Amino acid sequence: MTKKDNINELIVKKLTDTINEEDNERLNNKLDKHKSTARSYSVIETFWRSYFPKSKKHSIIQQTEKKLGFTYQKSPKTSKWKWVGIAATLLLIISMAFSIHYLIEKSKAPTLNQYSCSAEEIKEITLSDGTKVWLNSSSLLIASEPFIGIKREVTLFGEAYFEVAPNPEKPFIIETSNLKTKVLGTHFNVVAYPTDDIHEISLYEGKVQLNPNTNNNTAILNPGDRAYYNVNTGKMKLLHTDLGKPAQWRDGILRFYDEDLFSISKKLERHFETRIFITDSVTGNMKYSGEFEEESLERILELLSVAKTFEYKINNNGIIIESKK
Structure with a gap:
């Protein structure tokens, strides 16, 4: 050894x-x-x-x-x-x-730099090449700066929105636990929390190439494309849709578009630094769309529960969500 x-x-x-x-x-x-x-x-x-x-x-x-x-x-x-x-x-x-x-x-x-955000924190940073990055709550970005060699490479754990400084001769690469995203100059959002089963990449401007670490398949994204990568199966799904305003979370807005409660609960856990337990899959698979700005966690749960029937209980250890009896 x-x-x-x-x-x-x-x-x-x-x-x-x-x-x-x-x-x-x-x-x-x-x-x-x-x-x-x-x-x-x-x-x-x-x-x-x-x-x-x-x-x-x-x-x-x-x-x-x-x-x-x-x-x-x-x-x-x-x-x-x-x-x-x-x-x-x-x-x-x-x-x-x-x-x-x-x-x-x-x-x-170079210097090994780490940029991190705690829960309920959003941070804007500018890398040595001029690339702008917004980090969402509970996220970590690691970069060796200034960038040397033939590529610019960073490692991300969590969610970040990138406005990459153009440099055709030196591609910008974001490594996550399961994906490698290669770009030349573009605006896009990456959601790659290690505890999530689905990782997302949304492209607003330019073009990116996705390479899963588990296989040799690649995918090319064009503006308006969103990729969903399942870390358990290694499969990727591409959708072309209206992405709306880029990374609204930068303005403190929580936006859900046709997302199930399991996925939403993970975002709420990170944003409000709590734990949410859903007792059954029927409730967890109910889907929602909506935007919340500066709303408390209890207010969000109240509005969601009205839209689709479920009950929730809040205690010192977290939140329990269950079907309404």
């Missing part, structure tokens, strides 16, 4: 809380001796703790899950693929972090 593989293994154990005292001491010693490695680990840990915080034991929601079985989303197959995706995401971050670390040490020029 190489030194790189060894420390990767220790980091995985540390983040998944399976590390023993001896290995934990070994990891701490390595981080103390190698400050650059410690900085890379800090990037990885920031991401992991943001998306996979330690769950509270004996919460009302966990008790409800156990009582109801919660089988519609947690079948053995779904659980398996979910954790495979999580592991792949983690290894991607580790590999990227160490690759950039090597690049920095070798060239002494």
